[in-house]
Amino acid sequence: MTNLLFKHLPPIYVLSSQLSSQEQREAEDALTKRGAPLTYDISEARVIISNLSKSRRARLELQWKGLFLTGDEHEDGQQHRDGKGKEPTSSQMSRLTDQDLKDGIAASASADGWPEGMVIVVKIEWVRESCRSNSALPLSPYTVLRACISQSLENKRVGTVENLDAATVTSSQAGHGDLGSLMLGLEKRAMTGARSANRYPSKRQRIKEAADHDFVGRSFSSSTQTVAARSRSSQVRPTHLLHQTTSEHDEIADAPLPPMPEWVVQNKIYSCERATPLDSPNKDFVAQLKKIKLSRLLTSDEIGVRAYSTSIAALLAYPYQIKSAREILALPGCDHKIAHLFKEYRSNDGHLDAVAELEAxxxxxxxxxxxxxxxxxxxxxxxxxxxxxxxxxxxxxxxxxxxxxxxxxxxxxYYDEFQLKISRREVETIAATISKHAQRVTDQDMKTIIVGGYRRGKPESGDADIILSHPNQKMTYDLVSQVVKSLESEGFITHTLTLGETNTKRDQETLPINPLPQGRSGFDTLDKALVVWQDPKWPSKKSDLAINPEAKNPNPHRRVDIIISPWRTIGCAVAGWTSGTTFQRDLRRYVKKVKGWKFDSSGVRDRATGAWLDLEGWRDEATRCQDWQEAERRLFAGLGLEYREPWDRCTG
Known part of the structure; x- marks a missing residue:
């Protein structure tokens, strides 16, 4: 057996598209063990191993990786041109595709004999079959695409070690950027050395590097990227101080700021300390910011997501239509970046370049x-x-x-069906059905509360959130499984995706300060079921089934969350599941920073002692809350917060 099967081939790159991490690693291992010149820079590669079967898809994948090719595609059966516009000779093409490269020694297949600029995309089966036969099989039967690198685009590529070194020299000769260029070169060489020592970076690291390559320098991306990543883009846009023109100074003199709300004057930074209505005079500007926030989420910029969430919540709570950047700078949680975006929004007819860029x-x-x-x-x-x-x-x-x-x-x-919104009337119908089945397995004292966007007043919702509770705590023990079984028996629930009884397993006690890892369950720890819902009844059901016993139910599938809360902490459950996302986040932050407590939908505990805090007055039967609305109001009072109506918690 020889380990030199692929030694004389030009640089080989394994394309991760349609390959699992394990398959990619196995292919790279097989190539490396047999002397292949493996590369992790696709711009250096001349043979690309992939799990693709169509040439157009292969060409598109390489474009996504930054490798642009010219010439006709392999399956068209036409000749291809090299990087200088010359057609490879027929002898070159035959040697590349038809000659059996026995033990990888054939000179015609060596890097020296490879036509300049030629790239071949080969199916991964070539590697597997060559390893089984212990000889390099002909490339032709496995070739998906043969083309040449675009010379004009190749000359413009940046990011390789050679280009970085050249950039360093050029920058030094220009008399500026010496330190940054030097650090850039050192960092690149350090990264190259580290890659040599450990051929396989972690999946997380590979994903991060690929995302950095795609998004660094974009106006909608994070400003906290690495130096090496920034070098790949010329579009980095630093934030400057906010400048004012003469006309803007005139506007300031003629139109002073409106009287600021109390929460602005007192610089209240938590959105749970102010009212945020469903309809805001600044909703159009906020809609643009929400798109940037989404891009931050998708590009793994957690800091950016939190920052935009804070700014958006402040803008939605501001009772006036914003007319100047000075108003934005006065709001807690809004900085010069948001002020700059507002100036652009006003001068650009309600549009932002960052949003246009991310949408494209x-x-x-x-x-x-x-x-x-x-x-x-x-x-x-x-x-x-x-x-x-x-x-x-x-x-x-x-x-x-x-x-x-x-x-x-x-x-x-059910992707398309889940994109459909649910009307308020349908949410009420779903809740009534759940209430009926909950009372069937308990008694008439069962309480059903619609929370989520419905309770905040939204005309339509993405899903339905229903809380069930009972004054007798024994009735809520193991209730979620009983209700789900009852609904499944009549066909309302088609799929039960998650059924958690975390709260039941700890005897319905409030979440401890330091819970065991197995005790955690998503963003809260109440018993709950996430189910797929479909109304089993429709007007023409009887006639449809008479014609076709397998007639399809035309009602759309819906996402429904069924949550169970003990009565002693029902106020916490209702507050947690009603409020907007940022309101919920700030409620937890406020309780931690201001009170030194821990808030969860299952209750409140003192972080110092771990004791449960009965803010809803459950212990005294004489004064115990008779309804969940009063329990929620007592919770706000116990936390030292002014009560906010559900429609004033619309922070997004």
Whole structure:
């Protein structure tokens, strides 16, 4: 056996698209063990191993990686031109595709004999079959695409070690940027050395590097990227101090700021300390900022997501239509960046360049498409794109269906139906049905509360959130499984995706200060079921089934959350599940920073002692709350906060 099967081939790159991490690693191992000149820089590669079968898709994948090719595609059967516009000779082409490269020694297949600029995309089966036969098989039967690197684009590429070194010299000769260029070169060489020592970076690191390459320097991306990543873009846009023109100074003199709300004057930074109505006079500007916030989420900029959430909440709470950047700078949580964006928004007819750029970005569009699948978060969306190499939902079905979780499979199956909004009337119908079944397994004292966007006053909702509770705590023990079984028996629930009884397992006590890892359950720790709902009745059901016993139910599938709360902390559950996302986040922050306590939908505890705090007055039966509305008001009072109506908690 020889280990020199692929030694004389030009640089080889393994394309991750449609390959799992394990498959990619196995291919790289097989090539390396047999002397292949493996590269991790696709611009250096001349043989690209992939799991693709169509030349157009291969060409598109290489473009996404920054490698642009010219010439006709392999399956068209026409000749290809090299990087200088010359056609490779027929002898060169035959040697590349038809000659059996026995033990990799054939000079015709060596890097020296390879036509300049020629790139061949080869199916991964070539590697596997060559390893089985212990000889380098002909490339032709496995070739998906033969083309040449575009010379004009190749000359413009940046980011390789050679280009970085040249940039360093040029910068030094120009008399500026010496330190930054030197650090850039050192960092690049250090990264190259580290890669040599450890050929396989972690999946997380590979995804981060790929995302940095795609998004660094974009106006909608994070400003905290690495120096090496910044070198790949000439579009970095620093934030400058806010300048004012003469006309703006005149505007200030003629139109002073309106009287600031109390929360602005007192610089209250938590959104739970102020009212945020459903309809804001600044909703159009906020809509633009929300798109940038989404891009930050998809590009893994957690700091940016929190910053934009804070700014958006302040803008939504401001009672006046903003007319100047000075107003924005007066708001807690808003800085010069938001002020600059507002100036651009006003001068650009209500549009932002960053939003236009992100809406045109194909990578971000794909990530968002994945993110909207129920069960797929931002991290998983990036993994689908950068690690799995999937480019649309069809790719997920074709190449990765078996690797998806059950929740993700359901989310993909009913993707279009889950995009449909649910009217208030339908939410009420769903709640009434759940209430009926809950009373069936308990008694008439069962309380049913619609929370989420419905309670905040939204005309339509993405899902229905229903809380069940009972004055007798024994009735809520193990209630969620009983209700789900009852609803399933009549066909209302088609799929039960998550059924958690975390609260029941700890005897319905408030979450401890330091819970055990197995005791955690998502963003809160109440018993809950996340289910797929479909009304089993429709007007023509009887006649439809008479004609076709397998007639399809035309009612759309809906996402429904059924939450169970003990009565002693029902106010915490209702407040947690009603309020907007930023309101919830700030409520937890406020309770921690100001009170030294811990808030959870299951109750409040003192961080110093771990004791449960009975803010709703449950212990005294004589004064115990008779309804959940009063319990929620007592919670706000116990926290030292002014009570906010549900429609004043619309922070987004």
């Amino acid at each position: 970005d194909r990578v971000l569009s794909t990530l968002n498409d994945f993110y909207e699948i129920w069960g797929v978060g931002a991290i998983t969306a990036r993994e689908f794109y950068y690690d799995k190499g999937w480019r649309d939902r069809d790719d997920i079905v074709e190449f990765g269906w078996s690797s998806l979780s059950r929740v993700q499979q359901i989310g993909l199956k």
